[in-house]
Amino acid sequence: MDPTQTTLIGLRDAIAARKVSATETVKAYLHRIDRYNPPINAYHEVYDDLALKRAADVDAGNIKGPLAGVPIAAKDNMCTSYGRTTCSSRMLENFRAPYDCTAVKKLEDAGAIILGKTILDEFAMGSSTENSAFGPTRNPWDRDRVPGGSSGGSAAALAADLCAGSLGSDTGGSIRQPAALCGLVGLKPTYGRVSRYGLVAFASSLDQIGPFTRTVADSALLLQVMSGHDPLDSTSADIPVPDYVGELNQPLTGVRIGLAKQYLSDANDPVVAKAIDDAVAAFKKRGATIVEVDLPHTQYGIPTYYIVATAEASSNLARYDGVRYGHRTEHPEDLIDLYSRSRAEGFGPEVKRRIMLGTYVLSSGYYDAYYLRALKVRRLIKGDFDKAFEKCDAVLCPTTTGPAFRFGEKTDNPLEMYLNDVYTVNANLAGIPGVSVPGGFATVNGTKLPIGLQLLGKVFDESRLLRLAAVIEAEAGCSAQRPKL
Amino acid sequence: MPQKLTEQEVRHVAKLGRLRLGDHEVRQMTDKLSAVLDYVSKLNELDVSNVEPMAHAMDMANVLRDDVERPGLSIDLVLANAPEQSPPFIKVPKVIDDGGGA
Numbered sequence: 001m002d003p004t005q006t007t008l009i010g011l012r013d014a015i016a017a018r019k020v021s022a023t024e025t026v027k028a029y030l031h032r033i034d035r036y037n038p039p040i041n042a043y044h045e046v047y048d049d050l051a052l053k054r055a056a057d058v059d060a061g062n063i064k065g066p067l068a069g070v071p072i073a074a075k076d077n078m079c080t081s082y083g084r085t086t087c088s089s090r091m092l093e094n095f096r097a098p099y100d101c102t103a104v105k106k107l108e109d110a111g112a113i114i115l116g117k118t119i120l121d122e123f124a125m126g127s128s129t130e131n132s133a134f135g136p137t138r139n140p141w142d143r144d145r146v147p148g149g150s151s152g153g154s155a156a157a158l159a160a161d162l163c164a165g166s167l168g169s170d171t172g173g174s175i176r177q178p179a180a181l182c183g184l185v186g187l188k189p190t191y192g193r194v195s196r197y198g199l200v201a202f203a204s205s206l207d208q209i210g211p212f213t214r215t216v217a218d219s220a221l222l223l224q225v226m227s228g229h230d231p232l233d234s235t236s237a238d239i240p241v242p243d244y245v246g247e248l249n250q251p252l253t254g255v256r257i258g259l260a261k262q263y264l265s266d267a268n269d270p271v272v273a274k275a276i277d278d279a280v281a282a283f284k285k286r287g288a289t290i291v292e293v294d295l296p297h298t299q300y301g302i303p304t305y306y307i308v309a310t311a312e313a314s315s316n317l318a319r320y321d322g323v324r325y326g327h328r329t330e331h332p333e334d335l336i337d338l339y340s341r342s343r344a345e346g347f348g349p350e351v352k353r354r355i356m357l358g359t360y361v362l363s364s365g366y367y368d369a370y371y372l373r374a375l376k377v378r379r380l381i382k383g384d385f386d387k388a389f390e391k392c393d394a395v396l397c398p399t400t401t402g403p404a405f406r407f408g409e410k411t412d413n414p415l416e417m418y419l420n421d422v423y424t425v426n427a428n429l430a431g432i433p434g435v436s437v438p439g440g441f442a443t444v445n446g447t448k449l450p451i452g453l454q455l456l457g458k459v460f461d462e463s464r465l466l467r468l469a470a471v472i473e474a475e476a477g478c479s480a481q482r483p484k485l
Numbered sequence: 486m487p488q489k490l491t492e493q494e495v496r497h498v499a500k501l502g503r504l505r506l507g508d509h510e511v512r513q514m515t516d517k518l519s520a521v522l523d524y525v526s527k528l529n530e531l532d533v534s535n536v537e538p539m540a541h542a543m544d545m546a547n548v549l550r551d552d553v554e555r556p557g558l559s560i561d562l563v564l565a566n567a568p569e570q571s572p573p574f575i576k577v578p579k580v581i582d583d584g585g586g587a
Contacts, residue, residue, distance in 0.1 A: 191543060205541050304528065334578055373533060380531065380533070
């Protein structure tokens with residue numbers, strides 16, 4: 001069998017049954033990386049030797065677990081005690097983390113093999129990977145188009161079969177949007193479900209780690225392994241982790257699917273609109289009730305997000321001062337000059353813009369008008385969901401308005417790029433889980449481009465969300481489709 | 486909310502954010518940030534006078550752990566990423582004048 005052309009669980013089972021060895025598996029993936037990573041630029045760093053060594057340990061029976069031998073890619077904003085952790089920024093170009101990110105560590109403890117670290121928009125700020133200091137990642141479905149972002153490298157690595165599953169982080173849609181644009185399942189868990197320890201902070205009240213996979217079942221497995229309380233992250237939830245994998249097979253009875261007009265606008269590509277209709281029909285066929293819900297503050301999500309996220313980012317990124325780690329300028333005049341020039345040289349334009357915006361909305365005289373007001377609107381947005389979830393179990397909506405856009409299409413105007421996240425940011429503001437599932441393909445100039453459907457659920461209701469996602473997966477039937485490279 | 490952002494304000498915010506910006510960058514930043522601020526002023530459409538601010542998605546406060554001693558990172562590991570060092574210290578430009586008084 002070709003270990004690079006199956007599902008994560010399929011590969012895991014094949015390795016466990018000794019139909020293929022972990023070493024053969026890792027070699028097959030490394031071979032593909034050699035061939036396809038240069039044109040796609042999904043990985044910034046690949047750990048050949050470490051991966052082969054771990055594979056040999058799996059084959060020798062020294063490493064066991066539910067993910068034994070499975071090659072995984074991690075977004076390069078997750079600290080690993082090996083290799084570099086750069087956040088695709090010049091600021092951290094040579095940074096070597098002294099500890100491991102809990103989510104990555106949990107995968108490794110379950111037997112997974114980390115193949116490498118992937119490209120992102122610098123410090124996860126962006127929706128296309130065009131803000132990476134090490135070049136953008138290209139969409140495997142069409143290399144003239146973006147893979148989405150900020151976790152574009154992790155999405156493209158999986159779409160191109162350069163790993164069997166990957167990790168992203170989602171602050172305003174950074175897992176779900178690239179999953180949609182690359183034809184994958186992308187899950188943002190409830191805030192606090194997965195530890196953020198070792199995830200380089202962007203906006204701490206919104207950031208959450210989650211998996212990219214080819215199938216819903218694979219997503220359940222990675223979530224299963226990563227979830228749970230971590231004493232090293234006091235915001236991680238100290239509540240039991242359900243059996244996501246086992247519960248996937250439980251029947252769905254009496255399910256109520258919510259549709260909100262705010263997410264079904266004319267701006268949606270006709271292919272997206274049709275995919276929603278098809279999903280609605282599939283849910284009805286399985287006995288679900290479709291209910292209309294109202295999320296009246298949806299349109300305020302983007303402005304709220306760009307105040308809250310940049311405020312938190314300006315504070316979080318204050319640590320990059322050129323003193324203890326990261327880039328330091330040469331021949332500073334004094335300490336303030338060292339700070340200001342190190343930061344000016346180390347950060348790219350979008351990161352600077354967000355630090356400026358965040359600093360401004362928190363500054364004396366503007367705090368109430370911008371930041372405090374945004375926090376109040378955040379509560380209104382959460383209130384919308386609380387009310388909606390009295391009437392339904394999950395909201396069905398698009399992940400994005402359409403398929404992947406071309407490079408450069410949205411770089412001139414930051415606002416246009418921000419509007420990409422219009423359907424995803426509210427889940428982060430409210431703290432609820434969201435999953436993007438492949439919903440079909442748009443054909444643009446003869447090229448097939450994936451689109452995604454999104455399900456938004458109640459807090460800590462990932463189990464049901466995944467079961468609902470499986471309905472769309474079965475109906476759309478496109479999870480086995482792969483781009484021609 | 487306040488009116489259009491000025492270059493002077495941008496320079497002030499850059500100072501607060503410890504970001505050295507060139508003149509060209511200041512002009513660009515003024516334009517782009519003005520556009521974003523103009524857009525986010527959309528939040529003024531809402532009456533939020535009776536709404537409690539929400540800084541965090543989960544209701545939690547003061548998560549405490551037992552005050553037990555545990556090992557931290559070794560000095561070697563901590564210094565490994567320092568741009569300039571003089572073990573066991575990190576080197577920085579002089580902060581305090583020689584002139585005395587302090």
